[in-house]
Amino acid sequence: MDGKNKIQWAMNWMPVLDNIRKGFISNKPFKDLKISMALHLEAKTAALAYTLKQGGAKVRISGCNPLSTDDEVAASLKDDFGVSVFAKRGLTREEYYEHLEKTIEIEPDIIIDDGGDLTALALKDKRTYKNIKGGNEETTTGVVRLKNMEKAGALKFPMFDVNDALMKHLFDNRYGTGQSTIDGILTATNLVVAGKNVVVGGYGWCGRGIANKMRGLGANVTVTEIDPFKSIEAHMDGFIVKPMEEAIGYADFVITATGVKDIVTPELLKDAKDGVVLANSGHFNNEVAVEDIEKEFGKGKVVRRNVKAYTIGKKKAYVLSDGRLVNLASGQGHPVEIMDLSFSIQALTAKYIAENPPKQVKVYPVPNEIDLEVATIYLKSYGIKLDKLTREQQRYINSWQEGT
Ligand SMILES: NC(=O)c1ccc[n+]([C@@H]2O[C@H](COP(=O)([O-])OP(=O)(O)OC[C@H]3O[C@@H](n4cnc5c(N)ncnc54)[C@H](O)[C@@H]3O)[C@@H](O)[C@H]2O)c1
CATH class of the missing domain: 3.40.50.720 (NAD(P)-binding Rossmann-like Domain)
Structure with a gap:
């Protein structure tokens, strides 16, 4: 019960992801696709996994750290939200990798990783990565590893650098x-x-x-x-x-x-x-x-x-x-509203991969329009209004003759 309450509490405070989930329910961008995820498995992550499932994906998820899984949330995500979960708090190194193996063995179309362990595991066996259209990496350290894989010619599928999206690192990391x-x-x-x-x-x-x-x-x-x-x-x-x-x-x-x-x-x-x-x-x-x-x-x-x-x-x-x-x-992870932003970037980037599978094997930045979409929904959700450039101001910033 506590796990379900924690997930529902998180979902209540994630208006951007909620908005995206509604679109996914109607449009099913992940119909017939499999997604393997390795993220810190707590309430906000459960909201992301459920959002992808509601978008039509078959989802498997494991933790990305032996000590960060919330067991109550993991149980509820499986029992109440129908996601396949392979995660437990306090795993040995061997158990941790066994869980990642279970997550990747479905030969996914999309992967979502945090830190690079799932990606590195997928790359060990062509069978596990042959269907991957693309993937997302959540954190700075994972992106550093991805770029090293790319440099060494070891990367075999396209990956998106979610960490460096503005709506991620400006708020999540800081x-x-x-x-x-x-x-x-x-x-x-x-x-x-x-x-x-x-x-x-x-x-x-x-x-x-x-x-x-x-x-x-x-x-x-x-x-x-x-x-x-x-x-x-x-x-x-x-x-x-x-x-x-x-x-x-x-x-x-x-x-x-x-x-x-x-x-x-x-x-x-x-x-x-x-x-x-x-x-x-x-x-x-x-x-x-x-x-x-x-x-x-x-x-x-x-x-x-x-x-x-x-x-x-x-x-x-x-x-x-x-x-x-x-x-x-030791704590509860990032505040809910912050993960609303990071996981909205994750959800929309996964949708982008499903709809426009990238051609080159490399590390891609998240497209600007995704950052802008998340920012726009956020501003609307919180009732924050901006000024707009007048036509005269637009002309002024686009001209070079007018200085004073
Ligand atoms: N705890 C979390 O929830 C969480 C969230 C986001 C990122 N991270 C992780 O936190 C770490 C830092 O992420 P970031 O986004 O701040 O990265 P960053 O690249 O912005 O900052 C790292 C800083 O460490 C400095 N540095 C490197 N080696 C150093 C040394 N020997 N001594 C002192 N400073 C040194 C670098 O110059 C740089 O300024 C990464 O491992 C990232 O994956 C954790």
Whole structure:
């Protein structure tokens, strides 16, 4: 019952996807098509899977992370909404891949992936990818992997970079990750943020969201970066910018969001403040190098749900949700209205693939008209009105003679 309530609650707050679903019900863009999906399986994702099913698709779904599935939602998506689900929270690596295998074995026409694991698995066997007309990738790390596959000649079907659609990363990565990372950390620890030193690794779309929300709660925020331009943005946004080896000594919380491994290593931890809390919001669980930390300091001790303590000499360090995405593993994932936007982009891009199967094997950007359609439905749903250029203003911006 709770799973069904969670899905229905999410659907109530997803007006853009609701609008798209109504169109899918009438037009059935996915009639006779099979869709395999691997996404963090929680209530908002269930709304997307059901939307695709209502558009006529045969849908199979698994999680894209061993710790992010909401089991109540997974059960309800199967029993109440009739979607084939292969997902469970707390899977071993082997079980996780078995679930992905089950999802891809239907020889899908379209795939929807988050992080690149389903895509990489599909590419291992021609039978599983031979029908794929195209697919979507949800996140930054998955897009980086896709572009590497394309460069290496390993990609065998077209993929769309959903992450870089404006209506995705501007809101999901920044406001979604910003808010939900804090939700995850506070749920796991129940600690105060005000007055604490928070170090955020990476000032990309996610990092800037986290840094700004943490400042809003009264933290003193330091940013670490490798990019000269992003570090100047962080500096001018009013954050302290330092290398991690300097910042870790005074950090109460370290939060990583870089998409790169080894941001917090055992070596760095030796200089950390006693009681430092380590959380990751990047896609993979190697930003806080948990495996190496366990090799050096031994298996951690569970001291609270989703919190493990490690003893480093006389000091303690606490790792949240085994270094997996803290917002999903310890929190509730992104706010519903944010996922309304990301999953509306997913739904319309899948429809685009069904109706215009792309010819070339490469990573495509999401067509602008899809971004615009999602923005337009959003503005209408929330009653937000814009100004319009007058004919005279249009003439002015298209001319070069008139300056003053
Ligand atoms: N938790 C979530 O729900 C969620 C949502 C969206 C994206 N993500 C994931 O979060 C990660 C970051 O995504 P993004 O969209 O912010 O990417 P991004 O490319 O916009 O930002 C990453 C930033 O990290 C910086 N960086 C790289 N290596 C670094 C290092 N060694 N030290 C310090 N900074 C470093 C880069 O210069 C860049 O500015 C990715 O793994 C992405 O898949 C997670």
